[in-house]
Amino acid sequence: MEMMLPIDIKEARELLEQANNNDYNHSLRVRNFEEGFQILNEYLMENPFSPYEIYIENIKRTYTRKFLEILSSLPEIDFGMWVNYLFLFIKIPDDIDAILERNPELKLDLKSFFEIHGDQNADIDGILKISKNH
16 A cells, blocks of 8 residues: 555655654654644545545544654653644644543653643643634
8 A cells, every 4th residue: 555655645744754753853743743734624525435535534543643652752842842742632623632641651651741831731632622612
């Protein structure tokens, strides 16, 4: 299947991989992740009956899970960068919900991340629910 993949899907997967491997350049990490997601979403919009739809959803979920797993090991980040991560998570609430449903232990990592500069009693479910409604 790898050789037959459209270039857009390959490019998006590469960006998502880079987002998960770039430990200390937070700006690049967020940009790569967001751009990878955007490419995949645009591909699905332009190709609504794509035979790669399930593959794309699996890519998105896999790299979102990896991204969330990294959160607990991030070195301290400043408030501005923390907000960039927060905005990224708010853009993909359904994907995050699906990951947290299958991997509830990641909810603690996400909660710890929100607590870095946010509310010590952060309600992850509430934040994601609000995101879905906007």
